[in-house]
Amino acid sequence: MTVTIKDIAEKAGVSYATVSRALNYKYGVNPSTRRQILEIASSMNYSPNAIARGLVKKQTHTIGLIIPDITNPFFPEVARGVEDMSEKMGYSIFLCNSNWDKTKENRYVKLLIEKRVDGLILAPSASVITEEDRQIYSRLPVVLMSGVQSGSGTSSVVVDNVKGGYIAGKYLIEKGRKKLCYIGGAEDSFSVKERFEGFFQAAESSISVSLSPDLVKFGDYRQKSGYRIMKELLENRNIPDAVFASNDLLAIGVIQAIRASGLKVPEDISVIGFDNIAAAGFGEVELTTIEHPKYRMGELAAGILLEKIDLKPEMQENKRVVLEPELIIRRTA
Amino acid sequence: MTVTIKDIAEKAGVSYATVSRALNYKYGVNPSTRRQILEIASSMNYSPNAIARGLVKKQTHTIGLIIPDITNPFFPEVARGVEDMSEKMGYSIFLCNSNWDKTKENRYVKLLIEKRVDGLILAPSASVITEEDRQIYSRLPVVLMSGVQSGSGTSSVVVDNVKGGYIAGKYLIEKGRKKLCYIGGAEDSFSVKERFEGFFQAAESSISVSLSPDLVKFGDYRQKSGYRIMKELLENRNIPDAVFASNDLLAIGVIQAIRASGLKVPEDISVIGFDNIAAAGFGEVELTTIEHPKYRMGELAAGILLEKIDLKPEMQENKRVVLEPELIIRRTA
DNA sequence: GAAATAATTGTAAACGTTTACTATTATTTG
DNA sequence: CAAATAATAGTAAACGTTTACAATTATTTC
Structure with missing residues (x-):
């Protein structure tokens, strides 16, 4: 139905490996061939299939964000920080509301792992960290946010x-x-x-x-x-x-x-x-x-996670960053 | 690295087609074999690869949600409505903030199509609908939300x-x-x-x-x-x-x-x-x-989209639902 | 108890990419 | 101008599933 690399290859009269290389700006393809391929691709309205690519590269450029409730005025800014940073680095985010429910949170973690997110940012709905949680942190890069005690077994960013x-x-x-x-x-x-x-x-x-x-x-x-x-x-x-x-x-x-x-x-x-x-x-x-530096917290969490993702598992180390609170004097005190 | 269907098949001494069937509760596999397979799968901590599945099924169970800004107090409720309904129906959502920027919005649309979302919910950052927009609506199921004139060429849910x-x-x-x-x-x-x-x-x-x-x-x-x-x-x-x-x-x-x-x-x-x-x-x-029934709007948008997704393209029809506004009397008037 | 049928399992292709490796062609070099 | 090298292109396998179809095994039927 939709246009694939093969279709382009056919039209251009080259093998589809060449098309792939041309599309990805890999060196080793003749500039004029590339130009031609790019043109055909755009004329056919080609949209690369990130799913197929994800399968072979074992990377989805996607991260999961689980928060208790986006409707709680604390979280939109956090989410925005996460999203802005992720977008800048070429990642998309899955937004999940755990609704302060540990069971639902766990279901989401499982689901996101199935969807093969490259990492996870989690604002936990409960303060205690279980053995199950630690098990998860060993499966994929995770950074915790807000209300997390130290020694959580993974990276975290919190306010003091x-x-x-x-x-x-x-x-x-x-x-x-x-x-x-x-x-x-x-x-x-x-x-x-x-x-x-x-x-x-x-x-x-x-x-x-x-x-x-x-x-x-x-x-x-x-x-x-x-x-x-x-x-x-x-x-x-x-x-x-x-x-x-x-x-x-x-x-x-x-x-x-x-x-x-x-x-x-x-x-x-x-x-x-x-x-x-x-x-x-x-x-x-x-x-x-x-x-409470909410936006910054989200931004940092994403930054730390993305950094982690780029490292081989054995090279990843856990950071804990503690943000400074600040007094905002208005009219009620 | 991670456990695949093949690993399970090997351990269970069956072909991997059988494992796939067992795991998906398809009829036609011997109950005792299935039990055994399920057990092995869980003991190996198997997590099905949704990316691989998505590739063959041409369905990701994922939808994109593009809004101007989650930090604007109007949108969290909308997003929550979308998410709740989607989750109920087994879909995850990609959250994207267009930041009221049409160019960024378009980039996101393109990206989401590459990621092969099954559909798109869009709260447009600009009121006018261009030819380019219409082109998009023909590529995948889309529902528009909030501040959209009628005759947009796709489904929409708005308040009166x-x-x-x-x-x-x-x-x-x-x-x-x-x-x-x-x-x-x-x-x-x-x-x-x-x-x-x-x-x-x-x-x-x-x-x-x-x-x-x-x-x-x-x-x-x-x-x-x-x-x-x-x-x-x-x-x-x-x-x-x-x-x-x-x-x-x-x-x-x-x-x-x-x-x-x-x-x-x-x-x-x-x-x-x-x-x-x-x-x-x-x-x-x-x-x-x-x-402004924000939550309801999100919920409805997701409902309409998911319904659309289940239909063959030629069966999809555009709905426009108009929500009723309501006077909330408090203290300023 | 053989033939017919039903239940279960296996084989192999497909989904759309990337990429290691190989083959070909063009260019440089002495 | 032949040999060596560089540039370009092609082949085929791999990623981890699902599924049509074929093969096998078990069960029913007369």
Whole structure:
């Protein structure tokens, strides 16, 4: 049906090996023959079959990107970073949403391996790394992103969560806040724990500041959760003067709850988030937060992966790059 | 290196055709042989090579998704809809960001065809459809999404922009607004025009309402643009009592400008957007807007495409489905 | 229990490339 | 101008599957 190298060869009166060479600009084909072949190819609307090529070259120039949910405002930028870098290097990406479901994530990994991707970028939906995971990392180049503990057995790029938490805490304290509060996502999430750790360190470092256990709460990573938790705190008259939410969505929920109760942000309660999602800067939100270099993270992950792909398996080594968080001061703290 | 059907065949002492049949659950292989083969396959950690299969079956179970920019809050939901539906039907998606660049979009189309995707979903970066585009639609199943005029020569799924604009206008008028204003994205964008058309119709339908040409402005689709345009209007003392922005980002910028000038939304000026992006509902934004069924659009596009793929080319027919917009009343109008 | 039929398995070609190796032709060299 | 060399082109195998067809083996039927 579609045009193949053979068709071109026939029309040009040469063998199809020659056509292949001409098309791939390999040296060793007569310039005039090549010109002729190229012309015929374009006139026949020839489109090289990357599947066939992939089969013989054992390379698809394709990588898999598995993230929990592209709809979560954290991930589009990451994905864009991955895509931009990949495109620049001649790779395409399969986008897969694991929907925070480890089983689905694993199914995707399996599928992508069947599709013979050259490598995999994974923002895991769970923090723990299983034996099965390690097994996968030995089958193909993988780089992990975001919320991954060190010693994962493969390359990873993460933000310095502890430092981010620390910066948030320090800033709040400098602003004269005394009664701190931490509202985190899922308690078993690695990054939630790390951000808390940094925040806790900051609180500890100042004797006049408290971070009492009843002002450390966990839920999940959605806005509603922030709203609910904060509302409860307010209703119980357990009122901090500053809250650090472990991500921006949560922080927005927290602010809503505070304002709904008639209190003011930041006058009565300062609120600081984490991630600096695009919406944090929107109009009336103006959230003070910690920048999580999302785009850069994606870009780096892709860069590291592509570098790995170019190396023979025994030459590949695992890198861990830790990105710097940064305080973004807006209006809520 | 990796395990192939031949390796399994050898170990099982059968021909590799039999292994292929067993693995694919084709009828005509002895149950006990199959059991044995399956066991060997799994013990050897066999992963079928989808590339090789794709070559012979001339089907990759892969579709391409080209959108302008996943970082634009409109697209993640669309992409998610596409992905969910595709996954359900056993297809993977290549994600490509054209970055609103027609040239890049075309390069991607070409690349995806080389990678032999079974079909293509395209949210075009430009409104006009060229001869080249039509040529492409004849090469493989394509469905277009969002901002596509009818008669595009292939299937498409869009929202009823005219109706959306009309609903916005009607609502503002019902609320007693008299001096309407339209702030649109790029003037040559099809959807910008359509939304205006509907809005204009609504304005026309009521004699006590004005929509004067100096209150119809165009820019691009970013927040800043909305801010800038509105600011100018306010500075020139050309002040409407209601503005319909052709998307939410623009609307947010408009609101910022209004509030920065000391006026109140919605008391002094009502603002209504379009798209209902997630951030429109966030905390303090609470934007009144027109729902654009983004997820549904992606889901439908994928559904229509997959249906098309299953049909012989001559059986494929072009569908155009028009989704209903819906008024979402929040706090800005 | 032989013939007919059904079930299972094997053989080989095909999918569209790339590439090692060989063959041919053109060019240089002394 | 013959020999040596360089440039160009061709042949055939390989990549890992699927599948039409043929071959074999098992089962049924009378």
